Amino acid sequence: MLNYVLRRFLGILIMLLLLSFVTFVLSRTVPGGPFGKVEVPMGKKQLELFKAKYGLDKPILEQYVTWLGQAVRLDFGVPFTAPEMTVTGLIFKLLPYSALLGFLACVFSLTVGIILGMIAAAHQNSWLDNAIVTYSIVVGSIPAFVLGFVVVYVFAAKLAILPAGGWGGPKYLVLPVFAYGFPAIGGVARWTRQCMVDTISSDYVRTAYAKGLVRSQVMSKHVLRNALIPMVTSFLPMFPGMMTGSMFIEMVFGLPGLGKQFVLSSTNRDYPMVLGITVFWALLLSVTYFITDILYGVIDPRVRITQKSS
């Protein structure tokens, strides 16, 4: 197991190294630059002064080695667009907003989606199953930002019971969490149903019924536990995905967050910030998948046996 963990960590490090190198080189070699967002191009001398100030006058490889030397000490530089902060400081300043929004939306969509999926699976091919599947397809097709505008219109503009946006307290999160999490319910419900149905049709479930176990026992001890394996691998990465992918919702509801910052940093060619967020996201996803794999083994003993034998 230790060997496996070490190999995975090494893999993550190599991946981060490659990702940072590719991002670093690509962002700096595409035409234009952080100082080109003007109507008239800057003169040579002005450009030289800017480049020297931000260390962009050196060869790209040298810049990368310098950046890497600082990055291993968790110093990712200073954002061009927020020079009074560090990249790390700004990421961790904005992360809590995106993380809280994404986490709550995830919990909301998983809770409702799993329950609906289980109900559908338990009543497979019934009118209830059909209704839930249809509902989940329709819900899953609604873009979160469209729903955002709708709920703002109803609850903020017409009913005036919730704020339209901004950041201030729990009531400010109700609409964004709903708009962000609601469309995700469809996918969660369908996948849960699929996993449960696959498991229900297994031989060991038939055997369990044959042994005389009641439906609730079969569902909880045999079906749900085995269905959890594919569900965990799919749903756990939802957390970092939703915690970092809320750009449109952040825009619609005027929320601070990393998603919006990433887009702004990209369009402003804020190299240190783009690289910092990219590496951070990659790290977050890698660690999540790593944890998922570990949990996979915890949930399914066969995985541990396979690893031992290999």
Place this chain on the structure above:
Amino acid sequence: MSTRLVGLDFNGDPYPAGCESYRILEDGLTWEFKLRKELTFTDGSPVTAQDWEWTMKRAMGSGYDYAWYYSDIKNASKVSGGQLPAEELGIKAVDDFTLQISTELPTPYLPSVMCWFLVMSKKAYETAGEMYELDPKTFNGSGPWTLVKLDRATGCEWEVNKKYKGVRTVYFEKCHEGPLAGGLAAYMAGETIFYSVGAGTPPGEQAFINTSPILRAETHPVAPYLTDYFGFNTLPGKFAPLDNPDVRLAMCKAIDKATIVAQVGKGFALPAWGMLPKGFPGNNDDVLKELEPNKFDPEAAKQLLSKAGYADGKGFPEFEFWCRGSVSAYAEAVQAAWKDNLGIKVTLKGADYSGFTEQAFGQKAAPIYWVAYQLDYFDPATFLNIWRDGGRHPCEMPEWTAQYNAANSIMDPVKRFEAVKKAEIALVDSTVFFGMDSPFSYTMFPCNLAGPGAMPNRNGFSMGTGGGSVIEAYQHLHWSNSICRDALKGK
């Protein structure tokens, strides 16, 4: 948070802001600004001519990305280009409250140019460093607001600067500048007090606004401040035959501008017959629209192209047509017009802002480019200065530059405008560019927002909400006791 040397009123006219008066000296090249003695920084120290001089010299001498904007100032290009030290820049403090700015040529519109010149505190810079304005502890502004909190997540908080004795009228005691909800619904909920309606507004939303008497009454026209155009790279031999005026004229005459603008602009754009948008000072649409490049005539276009040796487009190189941002629907329409009417093919390429600037204007490597230009102040110079040799465009027009400079330098405003109009005619006739459209929009603000800033200006346009980002918005505005909005919430 800082004071401009000159402000622009709701009509776009310059007025003394950081100064109490300005005048041109007898040499015709030097403007003298008498500063307001009562104006102070937040720390109580007076705003002096030395601060203004130091601010400009520091910017121009240390890599300022908008240095080109001040190219009218004497030695500005050489100082920003590193050929001369900043001390040689044409700006000097005559005494503590008298500032002189010298220009290369007579520049009658210089006061308007100075609407973007904001003063910094030399003392604060020297004691707290270049980021002194980003920290409430070291903040030392000269405007009506003072920084209380800067938070990159939730925004800035400002309080009225009680020591401020300038000309701006501020009704609000506190101001929070942070992320806001977007969209019409947030506007209706009163969470945002401005909403813009333009060609990009979904048709359903436009219909919704039109069916609501309140929302419709809150919709006010905003003047067109921007000209969309495409330009040809006419540098000799670089992208032949685009250096041939007949070829360019053929390509211009193949475009049915009025129809394209009506279709693509969706009622939110006017045809651009030159560089100055309709309603802008010096606009000469009535004359410009009759010029040959603006007359749609596909048969004449074919003959011109044939005369240049490219009958039916045969043998004509397939050029790249670069667009700033995503590929414009206008550029697609032009592409189709050239293909249908002349047999010419072009490849459309979209590039982000900086990538486009580098390709089209830095490297001058885009054969044809689609771009927009927005005003910085209300004078023809804001749109025409960029066409002078040494400006951004990939063309060389020494004769036109001389004609324009001579016209632009005339101190008599009536004669100057007449001469500048002739220069614009020559510019359109040169076919180095083809004006396509001037988009306009409507701004919405609540019916219970009152004050001079909420009134239309002399041209009928709403400017108090930050027209074209030039006017200092949100001043001269206050809430009234009107209940006109209650019906929006069903009360």
